[in-house]
Amino acid sequence: MSLPLWFDPEEILIGGAWHKTQVCLPVECPSDGREMAQIARGGKPEIDAAVEAAQAALAGEWGQLSAAERGRLLLKMSGLVLAHAEDLAVIEALDVGKPLTQARADVAALARYLEFYGGAADKVMGETIPYLNGYTAYTLREPHGVTAHIVPWNYPMQIIGRSVAAALAMGNAAVVKPAEEASLTALAFGRIAQEAGMPAGALNIVPGLGEEAGAALSAHPGIQHISFTGSVAVGQHIQAAAAANAVPVTLELGGKSPQLVFTDADLDRALPFLVNAGIQNAGQTCSASSRILVQRSRYDEVLEKMAARYRGLTAGPALGDHDLGPLISGRQKEIVEGYLALASDLTIAAQGRIAEDVPAGGHYVAPTLIGGGHGAHRLAQEEIFGPAQIVIPFEDEEEAVAIANGTEYGLVASVWSENGGRTMRLARRLRAGQVFLNNYGAGGGVELPFGGIGKSGHGREKGFEALYGFSTLKTVAAWHG
Ligand code: NAD
Numbered sequence: 001m002s003l004p005l006w007f008d009p010e011e012i013l014i015g016g017a018w019h020k021t022q023v024c025l026p027v028e029c030p031s032d033g034r035e036m037a038q039i040a041r042g043g044k045p046e047i048d049a050a051v052e053a054a055q056a057a058l059a060g061e062w063g064q065l066s067a068a069e070r071g072r073l074l075l076k077m078s079g080l081v082l083a084h085a086e087d088l089a090v091i092e093a094l095d096v097g098k099p100l101t102q103a104r105a106d107v108a109a110l111a112r113y114l115e116f117y118g119g120a121a122d123k124v125m126g127e128t129i130p131y132l133n134g135y136t137a138y139t140l141r142e143p144h145g146v147t148a149h150i151v152p153w154n155y156p157m158q159i160i161g162r163s164v165a166a167a168l169a170m171g172n173a174a175v176v177k178p179a180e181e182a183s184l185t186a187l188a189f190g191r192i193a194q195e196a197g198m199p200a201g202a203l204n205i206v207p208g209l210g211e212e213a214g215a216a217l218s219a220h221p222g223i224q225h226i227s228f229t230g231s232v233a234v235g236q237h238i239q240a241a242a243a244a245n246a247v248p249v250t251l252e253l254g255g256k257s258p259q260l261v262f263t264d265a266d267l268d269r270a271l272p273f274l275v276n277a278g279i280q281n282a283g284q285t286c287s288a289s290s291r292i293l294v295q296r297s298r299y300d301e302v303l304e305k306m307a308a309r310y311r312g313l314t315a316g317p318a319l320g321d322h323d324l325g326p327l328i329s330g331r332q333k334e335i336v337e338g339y340l341a342l343a344s345d346l347t348i349a350a351q352g353r354i355a356e357d358v359p360a361g362g363h364y365v366a367p368t369l370i371g372g373g374h375g376a377h378r379l380a381q382e383e384i385f386g387p388a389q390i391v392i393p394f395e396d397e398e399e400a401v402a403i404a405n406g407t408e409y410g411l412v413a414s415v416w417s418e419n420g421g422r423t424m425r426l427a428r429r430l431r432a433g434q435v436f437l438n439n440y441g442a443g444g445g446v447e448l449p450f451g452g453i454g455k456s457g458h459g460r461e462k463g464f465e466a467l468y469g470f471s472t473l474k475t476v477a478a479w480h481g
Helices: 044-059 067-083 085-096 100-123 156-169 184-196 210-218 232-245 267-283 296-311 330-345 397-404 420-429 465-469
Strands: 011-014 017-020 024-028 035-040 135-143 146-150 173-177 203-205 225-229 249-252 258-261 291-295 347-351 368-371 388-394 412-416 434-437 471-479
Touching: 011 044, 011 184, 035 184, 044 146, 044 173, 044 203, 044 210, 067 085, 067 100, 067 156, 067 184, 085 100, 085 156, 085 184, 100 156, 100 465, 146 156, 146 210, 156 173, 156 184, 156 225, 156 465, 173 184, 173 210, 184 203, 210 232, 225 232, 232 249, 258 267, 258 397, 267 296, 267 388, 267 412, 291 296, 291 397, 296 347, 296 368, 296 388, 330 368, 330 388, 388 397, 397 420, 412 420, 420 434, 465 471
Parallel strands: 146 173, 146 225, 173 203, 225 249, 258 291, 258 412, 291 388, 368 388, 412 434
Antiparallel strands: 011 017, 011 203, 024 035, 135 471, 347 368
């Protein structure tokens, strides 16, 4: 099936107009390895123009809109996303290689982010502060100014929804640099913003390479905030670039998120979560649960029940809507296969299968469940970013916490236990930005603040909290006698 594009993917959005660049980048279809389209290769000149356009928007029509008017615009965009839902889902599925069902869920999440932040735009309030006699003191929440959004390839629509919608709700003007591997729905988002009547320059979309457009954007002296989602190594570059301009940065990086299964867990409820959290989006999810920690008395049972599920899993082309699709690229496949080779001293408990007749150029890896693990193993320490989970036994709560907290990451964790006291206790002890008790992922959680500690990053997006991150606080003290 060809891409259902209703726009020219070689055009980029700057200052409310669509432009072409001198050179383009190929768009590979991860399901078959073929070139599907080309996108623009923006660089420093385009980033400079986009930042200038954003500054002009703040000084112009966009900066004059009330919070309610910005909210209405986002709500209109939410409706338009739903109107384009099936085309967006097919584009995202083909571009990222994700099963159509997942791509449809991503469209729904994008619409929901726009709805949530559209509704919230005029509900962010300051405070009045009791102060000295003769004064009235209060705080104002104001936009940072120009916000930079550097987006990865794994969930383009969801990540644009959570960061760009929140930034626009607060009145910032955004410059978005989508990932070179998957930029198409970011460009579609720009078209939808224009269809909704977004003032020129409020939203600018410049695809390109990380080391060109991404580096130019993160180092630009005209931006006032950076939202980065991606790898730890690049996140460190971005933070250094932000430091050079002394601007705040939100880093949403990787993870090694554990699920802790205690003897008294409701296994029937837990099992689908244990497995799906590992294989969703072929494991290319920052919050993928790649470590399953199981209390020893039920270890064999959990491993076998997970293995039975793995044996039923199939990887295949995105539009075939299998349990999982291909990985994003040949490079990512090599990395994941390199990790799987490290399992030679462990046990491969089960593998799913790759569908027959998958195109030879696709980047397929069979989902793999690894048993016999321990917390110090590289597979239990490093982010694999592929469809593999390692299952590790523990004796008691103390050991479970030590293993769970024993990586450089701290993004998400979950606890499966019918002992309410234990779950509440562990919710406090686990080092993670989000902890789920007897669930994992909570249905997407647009409303739930999200972000990491340690090498998983810092700052929070999603939920109402993002609106504080995408604004700055001004204190006003008035003397009136
Ligand atoms: P990546 O860091 O390679 O790329 C992310 C973005 O940064 C892309 O747009 C890329 O072009 C850009 N970039 C690359 N080099 C750059 C540079 N020198 N300067 C500026 N920008 C640059 O990451 P990836 O491979 O696209 O994504 C995978 C990683 O992202 C994983 O580690 C994953 O855990 C993480 N991730 C985290 C979250 C989260 O919310 N915490 C969500 C999705 C992905």
